[in-house]
């Protein structure tokens with residue numbers, strides 16, 4: 001299983017620590033490979049982060065063989081949105097990559113944002 005090889009994990013990676021249960025989070029969904037928890041600074045009534053349990057730096061670090069992981073993250077996002085009861089009017093899935101996109105946590109995460117009308121384009 002490729003997921004068994006976590007590779008080099010930055011010491012103290014915030015989302016690795018949450019995935020390991022070392023830091024508290026409001027977890028809404030967990031599978032062996034994916035975790036979803038509420039964003040600590042929500043930007044909308046629904047704001048959940050879906051992360052891989054193993055460390056992946058960002059969407060820019062995705063490579064061949066990661067397809068099943070991405071599939072699982074997208075299915076988790078849909079399930080979280082549906083279970084929240086706040087995604088009926090639509091929701092947005094976002095992966096920020098790099099400074100200009102506002103990426104602050106260097107562990108891959110999919111924002112699931114909804115529950116209100118969302119503006120476009122992003123500011």
Ligand code: AMP
Pocket residue numbers: 014025037038039040041042049095096102103104105106
């Ligand atoms: P990004 O700016 O795309 O890297 O997103 C990082 C997100 O992680 C932000 O929306 C933060 O509010 C969120 N965040 C940071 N620390 C925590 C934490 N301990 N628990 C939950 N969400 C967090």
Ligand code: ZN
Pocket residue numbers: 009010013014015016017054055056106107
């Ligand atoms: Zn990590």
